[in-house]
Amino acid sequence: xxxxxxxxxxxxxxxxxxxxxxxxxxxxxxxxxxxxxxxxxxxxxxxxxxxxxxxxxxxxxxxxxxxxxxxxxxxxxxxxxxxxxxxxxxxxxxxxxxxxxxxxxxxxxxxxxxxxxxxxxxxxxxxxxxxxxxxxxxxxxxxxxxxxxxxxxxxxxxxxxxxxxxxxxxxxxxxxxxxxxxxxxxxxxxxxxxxxxxxxxxxxxxxxxxxxxxxxxxxxxxxxxxxxxxxxxxxxxxxxxxxxxxxxxxxxxxxxxxxxx
Amino acid sequence: xxxxxxxxxxxxxxxxxxxxxxxxxxxxxxxxxxxxxxxxxxxxxxxxxxxxxxxxxxxxxxxxxxxxxxxxxxxxxxxxxxxxxxxxxxxxxxxxxxxxxxxxxxxxxxxxxxxxxxxxxxxxxxxxxxxxxxxxxxxxxxxxxxxxxxxxxxxxxxxxxxxxxxxxxxxxxxxxxxxxxxxxxxxxxxxxxxxxxxxxxxxxxxxxxxxxxxxxxxxxxxxxxxxxxxxxxxxxxxxxxxxxxxxxxxxxxxxxxxxxxxxxxxx
Numbered sequence: 001x002x003x004x005x006x007x008x009x010x011x012x013x014x015x016x017x018x019x020x021x022x023x024x025x026x027x028x029x030x031x032x033x034x035x036x037x038x039x040x041x042x043x044x045x046x047x048x049x050x051x052x053x054x055x056x057x058x059x060x061x062x063x064x065x066x067x068x069x070x071x072x073x074x075x076x077x078x079x080x081x082x083x084x085x086x087x088x089x090x091x092x093x094x095x096x097x098x099x100x101x102x103x104x105x106x107x108x109x110x111x112x113x114x115x116x117x118x119x120x121x122x123x124x125x126x127x128x129x130x131x132x133x134x135x136x137x138x139x140x141x142x143x144x145x146x147x148x149x150x151x152x153x154x155x156x157x158x159x160x161x162x163x164x165x166x167x168x169x170x171x172x173x174x175x176x177x178x179x180x181x182x183x184x185x186x187x188x189x190x191x192x193x194x195x196x197x198x199x200x201x202x203x204x205x206x207x208x209x210x211x212x213x214x215x216x217x218x219x220x221x222x223x224x225x226x227x228x229x230x231x232x233x234x235x236x237x238x239x240x241x242x243x244x245x246x247x248x249x250x251x252x253x254x255x256x257x258x259x260x261x
Numbered sequence: 262x263x264x265x266x267x268x269x270x271x272x273x274x275x276x277x278x279x280x281x282x283x284x285x286x287x288x289x290x291x292x293x294x295x296x297x298x299x300x301x302x303x304x305x306x307x308x309x310x311x312x313x314x315x316x317x318x319x320x321x322x323x324x325x326x327x328x329x330x331x332x333x334x335x336x337x338x339x340x341x342x343x344x345x346x347x348x349x350x351x352x353x354x355x356x357x358x359x360x361x362x363x364x365x366x367x368x369x370x371x372x373x374x375x376x377x378x379x380x381x382x383x384x385x386x387x388x389x390x391x392x393x394x395x396x397x398x399x400x401x402x403x404x405x406x407x408x409x410x411x412x413x414x415x416x417x418x419x420x421x422x423x424x425x426x427x428x429x430x431x432x433x434x435x436x437x438x439x440x441x442x443x444x445x446x447x448x449x450x451x452x453x454x455x456x457x458x459x460x461x462x463x464x465x466x467x468x469x470x471x472x473x474x475x476x477x478x479x480x481x482x483x484x485x486x487x488x489x490x491x492x493x494x495x496x497x498x499x500x501x502x503x504x505x506x507x508x509x510x511x512x513x514x515x516x517x518x519x520x521x522x523x524x525x526x527x528x
Contacts, residue, residue: 023436030439034446038455045456046304050311053304178289185296192300196307201299 006103007111014114028117032069032124039065039191054196056223059135061193064219066129067152068190071214073121074156075163075187081113083163087177090170096258106249110160133222140222147221147231154238155214161245162210168245171252183209190215213237268363269371276375287383294335295387302328302395305456317460322398326486327457329391330399334481335454336380337413340421341369343441346428351435355523366512370421377417401485408494412481415501419477422508429512432519447472453479473508476501 018024043065047058056064086109089095098108133140140148166183170176190211194202206212213234220226280287306321314320319327349355358365391397401409427444431437449455451465452474458466469475480497483489489497 027439027442031442034442038446038449041450042455045460046308048462049308049316049460053307053311178286178293181293182289182296185293188296189300192304197303201303 003104003107006107010111011114014112015116018114018116025117025120028120032120035121036069036124036128039069042191054193056193056195059132060219060223062132062135063129063223064193064215065191066125066127066132067219067222068215069125069128070122071125071152071155071159071190071218072187073118073123073125075159076121077115077118078113079156079160079163081115082110083167084180085113086167087170087180090167090256093258095256099253099256099258105253106164106246110164129222136223139224144221144224144226147226148218151213151218151221151226151231151234154234155210155218157238158210158241159214161241164245165248168248168252171255187211187214193219207237210237210241264363265367268367269374272368272371273375273378276372277378280376280379284383287379291332291336291380291383291387295332295391298328298331298335301456305460317457319457319459320398322396323486324457325392325395326397326399327482329388329395329397330482330485331454332391333381333384333388334413334416334478336384337377337417337481338420338477339376339380340373340417340424341428343424343428343431343437343444346425347431347435347437350431350523359520359523364513364516366421366425366516369425370418373421374417399486404491404494405485405489408498409481409485412484412498412501415498415505416477416481418505419473419501419508422505422512423473423477425512426508426515429515429519432522448474448478451475452477453482457483473504476504 043058043061046053047061051057053061086095089098095109098105101108163180163183166176166179169179186205186209189197189201189205194205194212194216197205202212217226217230217234220230302324305316305319305324309316309319309321309324355365358368361368427441430440450461451458451469451472453469458469458475458479461469469479476497480501484494484497
């Protein structure tokens with residue numbers, strides 16, 4: 001309970017901070033629209049040639065793009081800024097300031113930054129998703145929307161875990177920014193459903209980097225492709241990943257020596 | 262002339278030595294840039310296969326060749342970013358370079374050229390691994406190879422010139438990121454980076470002729486991968502030369518006007 005209150009307070013501060021820089025909103029809107037336009041152009045180029053790709057039609061892929069944009073917005077507003085700050089603090093030794101506070105350090109490290117304007121991606125992604133669903137004739141029922149929401153949350157948790165594991169690597173290896181760059185490149189693979197990739201890449205995007213769970217699985221839920229088994233699999237994997245992340249974080253903290261703060 | 266030659270050789274040597282110290286960081290940087298072409302390659306190979314083996318004249322094998330060469334040309338396209346110009350001008354960093362008895366652009370050109378040497382060496386093993394996985398269909402002639410080698414360096418110069426022009430806008434206004442974003446989006450579509458230009462609608466292909474983007478990106482790749490006639494090969498090289506020459510003239514003229522507006526704040 002205390003934790004929620006703390007997270008909420010940080011969220012409030014983050015939002016207030018963002019309101020100081022309102023011009024950034026316009027730049028963010030422009031960026032979102034450029035990304036949307038290039039995504040649509042890519043999609044159109046493909047569908048000028050074929051009617052479906054790996055069993056996914058044009059409207060299905062539009063739905064994937066919507067989810068991709070939404071999840072990307074969540075990552076860039078709430079997950080990535082925190083992790084980047086954490087990376088710097090581990091390197092510089094200023095993590096001390098968190099560790100001396102009387103709250104769980106992992107929680108504190110994960111809620112301090114919030115980029116409100118990045119949520120334009122979430123809004124535009126939702127609009128794209130709505131357009132896609134109407135093109136598909138609104139074949140969504142209670143179960144598929146529940147499946148969508150739950151897998152989206154699980155996907156976000158898995159991406160968070162993945163980021164925290166990478167960031168924790170900074171406890172041992174000092175320079176990890178390049179690895180973080182790698183994630184951004186790989187996340188772009190989520191624009192397309194992972195089914196179209198060759199096997200080795202598909203497994204990588206499912207279990208090494210949870211792009212499949214963050215984008216393809218929620219989109220599958222909405223387009224009626226998700227089975228109960230995969231949903232349970234996602235749930236189990238989320239739990240396992242969250243536990244492993246916690247363990248790695250603890251090990252990392254023990255390794256932290258707060259060199260120079 | 263000798264003065265420039267000496268400057269370029271020593272600056273490039275410094276840059277090679279400097280970058281060679283961080284092979285791992287440079288590798289991660291390159292691997293991070295691999296995801297993009299691999300995604301395009303896989304998507305378009307899937308399209309080609311569904312169409313019975315080829316799309317816009319490209320088979321999965323030649324698409325693989327296109328996007329593997331793409332990774333090298335992408336490296337050659339790295340020049341001093343316009344965001345760096347923004348930083349340099351806003352923070353007054355330019356003051357230092359202005360004190361030297363040589364145009365500050367030479368330093369950028371030489372530094373990145375040296376870095377390219379390291380990048381090309383590091384790229385070779387990556388290209389071999391990619392070739393083993395994706396089995397590219399690539400059989401260039403000797404002439405293709407020679408022109409390609411010239412074309413990638415010309416591509417680097419075109420990109421240096423255009424990015425410098427873009428960066429110099431910062432002399433007039435410091436709110437430039439919107440302009441930069443639009444520029445990069447146009448580049449993505451019109452250069453052959455997103456897809457080979459032959460997969461684009463006709464009017465886009467025709468429009469691409471008049472922008473610098475394809476000469477700095479798509480053209481060098483097509484030299485090696487496509488079946489261009491000798492005539493077309495040299496027309497492309499000519500276009501590259503035109504862009505570099507007039508671009509450089511333009512940069513130096515704008516520079517003369519722009520530098521009067523520069524008021525160093527610190528640095």
